[in-house]
Amino acid sequence: MDQRSRLINVAYRMLGSRSDAEDVVQEAYVRLVSANEHEIRDPVGWLVAVTSRLCIDQLRSARVRKESYVGPWLPEPILDSSADPADRITLDDSVRMAMLIVLEQLTPSERVAYILHDVFRIPFEQVSGIVGRSAQACRQLASRARQRISQAAPPRFVVDPAVASEVTAGFARACATGDLAALTALLDPNVRGLFDSGGHLPGAPRSLVTGARRVASILIRVFAGTGASLVPTVLNGGPGIVVSAEGSVVSAISLEIADGLITHVHGVGNPEKLTHLASPAERA
Numbered sequence: 001m002d003q004r005s006r007l008i009n010v011a012y013r014m015l016g017s018r019s020d021a022e023d024v025v026q027e028a029y030v031r032l033v034s035a036n037e038h039e040i041r042d043p044v045g046w047l048v049a050v051t052s053r054l055c056i057d058q059l060r061s062a063r064v065r066k067e068s069y070v071g072p073w074l075p076e077p078i079l080d081s082s083a084d085p086a087d088r089i090t091l092d093d094s095v096r097m098a099m100l101i102v103l104e105q106l107t108p109s110e111r112v113a114y115i116l117h118d119v120f121r122i123p124f125e126q127v128s129g130i131v132g133r134s135a136q137a138c139r140q141l142a143s144r145a146r147q148r149i150s151q152a153a154p155p156r157f158v159v160d161p162a163v164a165s166e167v168t169a170g171f172a173r174a175c176a177t178g179d180l181a182a183l184t185a186l187l188d189p190n191v192r193g194l195f196d197s198g199g200h201l202p203g204a205p206r207s208l209v210t211g212a213r214r215v216a217s218i219l220i221r222v223f224a225g226t227g228a229s230l231v232p233t234v235l236n237g238g239p240g241i242v243v244s245a246e247g248s249v250v251s252a253i254s255l256e257i258a259d260g261l262i263t264h265v266h267g268v269g270n271p272e273k274l275t276h277l278a279s280p281a282e283r284a
Contacts, residue, residue: 003044004029005090007051012089013115014055015062016075016100018276024054045126052112052130059108070199071206074266075100076273077235077252079242091237093156094119097254097266100236101194102153106145113138114145157258159239164257168232168239171255171262175241178224180216187212188261193219198270201251215265222269223251242277249277 004025011021028050032043040046066073075097078089093099094115103111109131116122116130117138124135124142131138167186174183193215197204203222209215223230228245235242235254243251252274256264268274 003047007047009090010048010115010120011051011055012078013094013100013103013119014052014112015058016104017273018076018078018089020058024051024058027054048116048122049126049130052116056108056112056131059111070197071204072194072196072208073104074194074196074268074273075104075236077240077254077268077277079233079235079277091234093237095236096156096238096256097236098154098156098256098264099149101266102149105152106148107141109133110141110145110148113141114149117142118146154256154264155258156256159257163260164239165232167257167260167262168241168255172230172232172241174216175219175223176228176230178220180220183216183219184212186262187215187265188258188263191215191261191263191265193265193267195267196270196273197267198272200271201269204267204269219265219267249274252277 007025007028008021011024012018015021015024028047031050032040032047035046077097078091078095089095103115106114113124113127113131113133116127117124124138127138128135131141133141170182170186173179174186189212190210191212193205193209195201195204195209195218201222203218205218209218223243226245228243228250231242231244233240233242235252239255239257241251241253241255242249243253250271251267251269253268254264254266255262
């Protein structure tokens with residue numbers, strides 16, 4: 001993994017936004033060019049530190065913006081590949097949608113300390129200089145983050161790829177055709193659904209929805225009969241669906257599966273969060 005890719009990986013996990021991650025990494029490189037190179041003994045560590053501090057600043061300001069956001073705010077979904085290897089985000093448990101949603105509940109300092117140390121194995125002594133706390137304080141921040149994650153993040157079950165593929169394909173087919181019974185049968189009775197449309201997707205709920213029948217009804221109301229194409233794929237390291245209509249991506253749905261049933265549905269329909277899922281031709 002080259003340095004730019006590593007920085008984007010760090011920033012995406014901190015911000016939950018591919019576009020914001022690219023912006024802060026670009027800013028870090030701009031600052032590197034204008035810095036006194038003789039005062040920088042470790043350019044790689046310097047870039048990680050600057051990128052992380054920029055993320056902390058953005059996390060703090062983002063809390064105010066999200067208070068006025070229409071409906072639930074979900075991270076930007078990412079596919080399992082990138083046209084440019086330098087921009088590729090490594091997919092693991094720390095980027096699955098359910099985990100990123102829990103990370104949103106942490107304070108900026110907790111989130112940064114946890115990601116830098118637990119995910120990227122950066123020593124607390126180095127994290128200390130980035131966060132502006134003592135190494136012991138950073139250990140406590142990461143410990144609190146781990147505790148909150150263990151309490152709030154749904155456990156990740158090992159799912160047979162063939163089962164995941166079959167469930168995801170059935171989910172896409174039932175949503176497109178409006179088969180309520182088939183879709184309900186694929187959902188856990190206590191399935192939880194969160195839908196982030198930013199107010200752009202008609203029919204999308206603006207709060208958490210629970211229960212197989214309710215979640216299935218909403219999905220069919222939004223997608224059935226629209227002529228949209230629902231294509232199974234890998235989103236944030238797990239099973240997902242990319243929904244396209246008239247040549248543009250209009251939604252991305254991330255699924256959590258356990259024991260052959262879908263336990264969590266995370267749908268993103270805000271067009272501002274989907275531009276990076278389109279092909280270069282579609283973005284032009």
